[in-house]
Amino acid sequence: MERVYNFSAGPSMLPVSVLEKAAAEMLNYQDSGMSVMEMSHRSPVYEKIIGEAETLLRKVMEIPDNYKVLFLQGGASTQFAAVPLNFLAKSGKADYILSGQFSTKAYKEAQKYGDVVAAASSKDANFTFVPKTDKASFRPDADYVHICFNNTIYGTKFSYIPDTGDIPLIADMSSCILSEPFDVSKFGVIYAGAQKNMSAAGLTVVIVREDLLGNAKEQTPSMLDYKLMADNDSMYNTPPCWCIYIAKLVYEWILELGGLQKMKEMNEAKAKLLYDYLDSQEYYQAPVEKESRSMMNVTFVTGDADLDKKFASEAAKCGLVNLKGHRSVGGMRASIYNAMPKEGVEKLVAFMKEFAENNPKK
Ligand SMILES: *Cc1c(COP(=O)(O)O)cnc(C)c1O
Numbered sequence: 001m002e003r004v005y006n007f008s009a010g011p012s013m014l015p016v017s018v019l020e021k022a023a024a025e026m027l028n029y030q031d032s033g034m035s036v037m038e039m040s041h042r043s044p045v046y047e048k049i050i051g052e053a054e055t056l057l058r059k060v061m062e063i064p065d066n067y068k069v070l071f072l073q074g075g076a077s078t079q080f081a082a083v084p085l086n087f088l089a090k091s092g093k094a095d096y097i098l099s100g101q102f103s104t105k106a107y108k109e110a111q112k113y114g115d116v117v118a119a120a121s122s123k124d125a126n127f128t129f130v131p132k133t134d135k136a137s138f139r140p141d142a143d144y145v146h147i148c149f150n151n152t153i154y155g156t157k158f159s160y161i162p163d164t165g166d167i168p169l170i171a172d173m174s175s176c177i178l179s180e181p182f183d184v185s186k187f188g189v190i191y192a193g194a195q196k197n198m199s200a201a202g203l204t205v206v207i208v209r210e211d212l213l214g215n216a217k218e219q220t221p222s223m224l225d226y227k228l229m230a231d232n233d234s235m236y237n238t239p240p241c242w243c244i245y246i247a248k249l250v251y252e253w254i255l256e257l258g259g260l261q262k263m264k265e266m267n268e269a270k271a272k273l274l275y276d277y278l279d280s281q282e283y284y285q286a287p288v289e290k291e292s293r294s295m296m297n298v299t300f301v302t303g304d305a306d307l308d309k310k311f312a313s314e315a316a317k318c319g320l321v322n323l324k325g326h327r328s329v330g331g332m333r334a335s336i337y338n339a340m341p342k343e344g345v346e347k348l349v350a351f352m353k354e355f356a357e358n359n360p361k362k
């Protein structure tokens with residue numbers, strides 16, 4: 001079978017050139033006589049890899065010097081607990097914006113550790129938009145405000161960065177990190193599982209403003225203590241060595257393409273192809289409000305569950321795979337992360353037209 005266009009929400013496509021480079025270096029990494037998978041994480045050759053990965057990520061995202069970059073494990077879901085354990089430090093209060101399933105999971109996890117409330121929610125509208133907030137939406141003495149910037153399941157994204165005044169803003173960016181430039185200085189903490197837009201599953205990147213570190217609750221497990229991880233340069237224990245190496249190759253790939261501004265232009269062009277088509281016809285509906293549309297995850301439905309099912313299975317036969325929507329939403333979802341080529345989206349739109357012609361609704 002040839003390589004397919006993989007529209008999976010995660011783990012998802014990686015750039016072919018990255019996979020080829022990893023394959024070429026698989027058995028004998030730069031004359032070390034071994035694979036990166038087999039190396040001691042404390043060997044000079046590996047220390048160079050993780051060091052370069054951090055330098056490159058700082059360059060790609062223009063991360064200010066007063067932020068630490070941590071290469072951790074546990075996925076974004078583990079950070080749902082680590083965030084309150086590390087940052088519910090003063091009033092013990094935190095305000096969450098509920099814009100989908102992951103932000104709701106983060107909210108419920110945080111409730112185990114403090115006075116955690118929903119400052120805004122679009123749950124009643126089945127999360128078809130991202131709630132609007134202003135400074136008055138948040139408790140002035142909250143220790144932090146938490147958002148999920150791109151809602152992978154529903155296909156929505158914040159069109160604005162919430163104004164929280166002096167309250168640190170913490171963002172789950174698992175499905176939008178590296179898709180466009182973000183002003184890191186607007187956030188206290190950014191975290192992201194790597195398997196959407198950065199690397200293989202197993203690596204979680206946490207970018208944290210230094211002054212927020214050092215206030216973890218006493219019962220915080222060592223592995224979740226960001227200060228301890230920062231003090232040990234992400235080497236408190238064995239880091240996810242292989243995933244960090246792949247991430248390094250992805251950062252290099254982004255820089256070679258022209259950085260995040262270029263990435264954004266390419267992603268906007270891909271998303272526009274799909275949304276323009278969706279807006280031009282009536283066979284498919286896009287359930288999400290226009291202002292909240294995600295650039296990474298595009299959701300749509302035919303309105304007929306049997307047709308949706310047929311769509312996903314026939315598309316797969318044409319090499320367009322993993323288009324079935326999340327079980328809680330139904331319909332279809334096309335995840336078009338950085339590594340999805342424009343041709344993949346063009347093929348998808350062509351398939352959508354063909355499918356609509358061949359399957360008239362009753
Ligand atoms: C995928 C995803 C998660 C869950 O990530 P894990 O790494 O599986 O824990 C959390 N938040 C967002 C926004 C995601 O896209």
